Amino acid sequence: MTWEQRWHPLRREWVVVAAHRQNRPWNTEQLNRSERVLPEYVSDCYLCPRNLRVSGARNADYAGVFVFDNDHPCVGPEAPTQLVAPPGIYRSRPATGIARVVCYTPRHDLSLAELDVASIVALMEVWQEQYRELSARAEVRHVLVFENRGEAVGVSNPHPHCQIYATNFVFKGMEVELDAERAHLEETGRVLFQDILAAERADGRRWLVENAGAVAFLPYFARYAYDAIVCPKATHPSIAELSPGELRDLAAALHGLLVRFDNLWQMPFPYVLALHQAPTDGADYRHHHFHIQIHPPLRKPNLLKYLAGPEVGAGGFISDTAPEDKAAELRAVPAVHYRSGR
Numbered sequence: 001m002t003w004e005q006r007w008h009p010l011r012r013e014w015v016v017v018a019a020h021r022q023n024r025p026w027n028t029e030q031l032n033r034s035e036r037v038l039p040e041y042v043s044d045c046y047l048c049p050r051n052l053r054v055s056g057a058r059n060a061d062y063a064g065v066f067v068f069d070n071d072h073p074c075v076g077p078e079a080p081t082q083l084v085a086p087p088g089i090y091r092s093r094p095a096t097g098i099a100r101v102v103c104y105t106p107r108h109d110l111s112l113a114e115l116d117v118a119s120i121v122a123l124m125e126v127w128q129e130q131y132r133e134l135s136a137r138a139e140v141r142h143v144l145v146f147e148n149r150g151e152a153v154g155v156s157n158p159h160p161h162c163q164i165y166a167t168n169f170v171f172k173g174m175e176v177e178l179d180a181e182r183a184h185l186e187e188t189g190r191v192l193f194q195d196i197l198a199a200e201r202a203d204g205r206r207w208l209v210e211n212a213g214a215v216a217f218l219p220y221f222a223r224y225a226y227d228a229i230v231c232p233k234a235t236h237p238s239i240a241e242l243s244p245g246e247l248r249d250l251a252a253a254l255h256g257l258l259v260r261f262d263n264l265w266q267m268p269f270p271y272v273l274a275l276h277q278a279p280t281d282g283a284d285y286r287h288h289h290f291h292i293q294i295h296p297p298l299r300k301p302n303l304l305k306y307l308a309g310p311e312v313g314a315g316g317f318i319s320d321t322a323p324e325d326k327a328a329e330l331r332a333v334p335a336v337h338y339r340s341g342r
């Protein structure tokens, strides 16, 4: 039984690990476990090739990865710039930036976990191009690439895709992480993430996938039950700096992790995935080690980790599971996707 507090070095906060609570009585509704068989093409899907989108634009007859500007942008070049000044201490600023959508494949019925490694490499090359292009814009200070997968995290269209928010600000969670990394370098002369990798390697129990250039693991300080990190072994501030070999190894590590997630309960494993990259505001971020963080919201099949009193009410996190146990579960499942060969 694990019952203790663990320090989250990237968020600079304590996580309460109370693993004895995982089997407490649970009477509220569970998510529907439904795995629909999807067609390869859907005529009214706004992400499938050749289809008309709500903006009136038509998707290309694409064969690989397809990028377009989001028709419902949260930040955009058209956001109002003449704002009414709020009263007193309140402040506002324009919501300018660029929001894009990246379709992974023309196949409506696939998912990132079901793409082969070569297709994930092709996707990661697009992530590199997007980071380079968007970071060159003066108004862009940060490029957030993220994927929401599954209805559990609010996604209604299963067509495999991610989004890019190129914003005129750096998101708070990234700012905290970057500050922690900078402080660690100043105090110790070492890259924080390399110390995390060394500690994980020394322990070994949460280590899931490793190849020549990349690794995947559940960190000691996991907040969600299956919180995972996928990263190159070498320190690079963003994905754009990775060599072709490192990119291939990163794709293979991500693939290995996502296949195990899907195989765990033989269902598409919902998650929020985010690339943690250095801001693009011109400052020095050599202390930042680019990584992909994956936050699956389930702690059991069809059972969500609800964010409640401590999480929403106070900004802390109670974990009902120990990542050592969850990593052991993932290591025990096959490395070949359960739907392959169908």
Ligand SMILES: [Zn+2]
Pocket: 041, 042, 045, 046, 047, 048, 107, 108, 159
């Ligand atoms: Zn589609």
Ligand SMILES: [Zn+2]
Pocket: 010, 177, 276, 291, 293
């Ligand atoms: Zn991070």
